[in-house]
Amino acid sequence: MAFETGRSPAVQITPRQRWSIAFSYMLIVIGLLLGVNQRDSLLNQTSLYSNNTAGISASYPARWLLDESQDNVFRIRDMSHLGFKTTIEVRSLPVGADGAERNLLDHLSLQRSQVFIDYSVLGYDTFRLPDDSQAVSMAYTFVSRHASPFLEGVSSVVNGLDILTIRRGQALVVSFRAESSQYERELQTFYRFIETLEF
Amino acid sequence: MVRIPQFREAGASESYGIVPVWRRLSLLFIFLSAVCGFMVIAGEALTIALDADLSRALSLMLAALPVILWLLIAVLPEFRVERPRRRLIGVAVVSGFTASARGLPLAQAFFVVDQWLPLQSVFQRIVGFTLTVGMLDVGLKFVVLRYLIYPQALRVRSDAVAYALASAIGYSFYLSLELVWRLEPTWNHAAIYVLSSFTIQAAASLYIALGIIESYFADAFPLVLPVNLLVAALIAGLAQALLPGLLSGPLSQAGSADRPLFGLVLLLAASIASVGAAYFLYAYSERREREAYVSHEGADGI
Numbered sequence: 001m002a003f004e005t006g007r008s009p010a011v012q013i014t015p016r017q018r019w020s021i022a023f024s025y026m027l028i029v030i031g032l033l034l035g036v037n038q039r040d041s042l043l044n045q046t047s048l049y050s051n052n053t054a055g056i057s058a059s060y061p062a063r064w065l066l067d068e069s070q071d072n073v074f075r076i077r078d079m080s081h082l083g084f085k086t087t088i089e090v091r092s093l094p095v096g097a098d099g100a101e102r103n104l105l106d107h108l109s110l111q112r113s114q115v116f117i118d119y120s121v122l123g124y125d126t127f128r129l130p131d132d133s134q135a136v137s138m139a140y141t142f143v144s145r146h147a148s149p150f151l152e153g154v155s156s157v158v159n160g161l162d163i164l165t166i167r168r169g170q171a172l173v174v175s176f177r178a179e180s181s182q183y184e185r186e187l188q189t190f191y192r193f194i195e196t197l198e199f
Numbered sequence: 200m201v202r203i204p205q206f207r208e209a210g211a212s213e214s215y216g217i218v219p220v221w222r223r224l225s226l227l228f229i230f231l232s233a234v235c236g237f238m239v240i241a242g243e244a245l246t247i248a249l250d251a252d253l254s255r256a257l258s259l260m261l262a263a264l265p266v267i268l269w270l271l272i273a274v275l276p277e278f279r280v281e282r283p284r285r286r287l288i289g290v291a292v293v294s295g296f297t298a299s300a301r302g303l304p305l306a307q308a309f310f311v312v313d314q315w316l317p318l319q320s321v322f323q324r325i326v327g328f329t330l331t332v333g334m335l336d337v338g339l340k341f342v343v344l345r346y347l348i349y350p351q352a353l354r355v356r357s358d359a360v361a362y363a364l365a366s367a368i369g370y371s372f373y374l375s376l377e378l379v380w381r382l383e384p385t386w387n388h389a390a391i392y393v394l395s396s397f398t399i400q401a402a403a404s405l406y407i408a409l410g411i412i413e414s415y416f417a418d419a420f421p422l423v424l425p426v427n428l429l430v431a432a433l434i435a436g437l438a439q440a441l442l443p444g445l446l447s448g449p450l451s452q453a454g455s456a457d458r459p460l461f462g463l464v465l466l467l468a469a470s471i472a473s474v475g476a477a478y479f480l481y482a483y484s485e486r487r488e489r490e491a492y493v494s495h496e497g498a499d500g501i
Binding site for chain 2: 014016017019023027034036063
């Protein structure tokens with residue numbers, strides 16, 4: 001078998017071909033940059049939620065599902081996840097004049113320990129809200145299992161973070177829950193949500 | 200200054216001893232479509248419940264089917280001709296590694312198309328897939344072809360088509376393998392995945408080849424190659440945006456079932472249309488070049 005080893009005389013590319021290759025690289029780079037731009041604009045696209053009765057407004061990711069049917073003021077979930085759906089939940093609780101933030105968090109923990117599997121509080125901390133006021137945060141974890149016993153699947157470990165602040169005799173609890181593998185990444189979405197939250 | 204057209208070095212007489220590529224490409228499509236079609240029809244007609252391990256093994260073998268057919272139909276005959284295309288396997292291997300090292304990680308982890316594109320409108324999905332996955336796949340394959348074959352391995356026009364097909368084979372093999380390994384589809388669904396992955400990559404690669412041919416052999420206007428790359432990315436984007444929706448059945452109270460037979464027919468129609476259009480453009484360009492060469496020689500009185 002005779003392979004062609006030497007370069008043919010036509011192997012040198014002309015200036016026009018050189019430009020052609022350069023334009024091709026430019027097209028690929030510009031195309032990919034436009035793709036990044038479209039990804040960012042669609043991933044960070046937000047919708048405005050406003051509830052005049054509760055006096056709450058916030059911007060949430062447009063691709064997340066809004067749910068107002070529960071006891072909460074509202075709840076938003078990222079339905080694109082296959083396992084546990086990343087959730088942000090906003091609840092408004094009435095408090096007495098002597099109601100302390102820590103007491104409310106303990107009350108929430110007691111409620112959850114009866115509902116969530118293997119619920120455990122990881123710690124408490126302070127949290128600075130966008131208007132520079134102080135709030136209390138509570139980190140916790142639990143195990144999430146499919147609601148239907150007929151659906152086969154592996155349970156997920158979920159990390160959660162509650163932010164609690166009291167104003168005008170009302171406590172606002174903003175809860176963030178995500179699968180532990182997604183938690184750190186999704187936390188940025190939660191912080192962006194908190195920045196737009198007005199109460 | 201009189202410019203000597205490169206057609207002189209790459210004329211019809213030069214194609215002596217070189218494996219014809221379009222016939223091989225058609226045979227590859229026919230055999231692959233026949234095998235995948237048989238699997239899909241068998242899966243629909245017969246209620247065979249294969250053991251999970253056997254089904255997985257069958258699916259993995261299906262992922263390798265385009266490579267095996269390509270080796271038998273396109274690469275093996277190269278060893279029997281006087282002037283073989285000796286970089287075919289190299290281009291396929293490097294393209295496969297490129298898909299593994301750059302293409303898929305960038306599409307899944309950087310562009311995260313699964314998170315934001317499937318929920319958009321049809322138009323946004325087409326534009327999105329074209330500018331992300333389409334541009335990425337086409338860009339990477341073009342870079343591989345540019346550095347491995349352009350211009351040193353190009354002797355005749357069909358060389359570009361053969362190497363572009365090799366690039367598509369390597370690239371689609373890794374994508375199919377990863378998909379079959381990760382999603383563990385049933386064997387008849389794996390057949391659709393493999394056929395669609397190969398069809399998308401091969402159709403896009405043919406337009407990259409047309410761009411390279413026009414640029415190198417016809418010394419075309421500098422924007423011709425980038426426009427061909429854009430068309431290739433658009434084909435990849437269009438197919439990836441529309442295929443999943445067309446493969447799924449309409450939503451009803453009983454749920455949504457897949458439509459593999461419909462998908463198969465659609466894929467066959469898409470592959471015939473894209474290969475046919477590419478061949479038409481290839482043949483037209485070649486004829487125009489030959490006519491220009493003949494008239495050039497006539498004018499010189501040679």
